[in-house]
Amino acid sequence: MHEMSLIESVVGLIEDERRRQTFSRVRTIRLRVGKLGHAEPEALRFCFDAITAGTIAEGAELLIQMVPGAGWCDQCDRTVPLDDRFEPCPFCGSQVRMTAGDDLKVAELEVD
Numbered sequence: 001m002h003e004m005s006l007i008e009s010v011v012g013l014i015e016d017e018r019r020r021q022t023f024s025r026v027r028t029i030r031l032r033v034g035k036l037g038h039a040e041p042e043a044l045r046f047c048f049d050a051i052t053a054g055t056i057a058e059g060a061e062l063l064i065q066m067v068p069g070a071g072w073c074d075q076c077d078r079t080v081p082l083d084d085r086f087e088p089c090p091f092c093g094s095q096v097r098m099t100a101g102d103d104l105k106v107a108e109l110e111v112d
């Protein structure tokens with residue numbers, strides 16, 4: 001499952017962070033998830049519960065913020081919104097190069 005590896009990398013990131021600053025518990029994890037990345041929030045939550053069991057992040061609240069996609073249109077010479085990875089430019093209809101919206105980032109980590 002795609003979401004499984006995404007959450008695994010999030011947990012890895014939290015463990016790295018723990019080596020830098022000591023904390024005993026993760027209270028909240030705020031994720032920014034690109035809408036074009038095909039990661040389902042429900043699946044992310046499910047994987048989160050499964051993967052964090054027994055780790056420092058167990059019991060943390062997972063907040064998921066979906067981020068819209070964006071692409072670069074050469075014809076319009078500007079960034080345009082994208083609802084789908086292969087969608088044409090909404091202004092001129094030509095092909096758009098996706099520039100944002102398929103990644104997953106930890107936006108905020110609240111720890112004790």
Ligand SMILES: [Zn+2]
Binds near residue numbers: 074075077091092
């Ligand atoms: Zn265009």
